Amino acid sequence: MDNRSLATTARTLMASVFIVMGLYRLLTAWGGTATPTATLVFSAVELVLGLLIASGWKLRWTAGLAALLMAADAAMSHPFWSLAGAERGAQLLHFMKNVGMIGGLLLLIAHAGHPPRR
Template identity: 35%
Template sequence: MTVLRTVARPMLASMFVVGGINSLRHAKALAPAAQPVSDALAPLAPQLPVTPTNVVRAHGAISLLGGLALATGRFPRLAALLLAGNLVPTTVQGHKFWTESDPAARSNQQVHFFKNLSMIGGLLMSTLDPDPHKKILVRRAKDKVVEAKDTVAAQISR
């Protein structure tokens, strides 16, 4: 792993680790904000106990585990993709600056909305980060096709 990855991945992951711990510790206090998400998810999984508190706990667990995976370089692309997906409902539901009438509250929510949006962008960019020891999946697939083509061409030319 390069020095940049050694430093950048934990820096990007730090907010998710801290936020995940906070969500797990204070799930009941954060639950009212998750009510709309819970209401939307409940019909999709009627067999599961989809409550606002459980939604906050699941969000916290994904943030914590994804953040730790990204920080340590374990499945970093998958972790970044999961974190980006997990951050979307928080951004849309939690920072509705467009509904705020108070200018100070609107400005605060707008800052958090765009901070989250930039974090999603950083996470999506890191899903494309080629690990120096392992090529990105698309490149590995292309290499296999080229290798197979070369093998067939060598067999035909014999």
């Protein structure tokens, strides 16, 4: 697999997290599950950012927004520091998943617009 194909695959896999989770929460709400307005807005933004990242549109800008979204989600949704026991470990895992995604998004920002090396 050449570098361009590898980069496209990696970008699409990263975007899939935003697309799947945003769409899942929106469809769940559409199906009748009571969902706070803030969650609906967050999910819609997440879905759109995922689609934009997958398409490569203004990648630095969209990856930057997605990184900020992941940082906010990590801090607000996964407060492992205030928990104990198994619950702390579970939330730490989700928090670190977000941190890893932020790292990948920063790589997208760093390499967006640069032709792949041979």
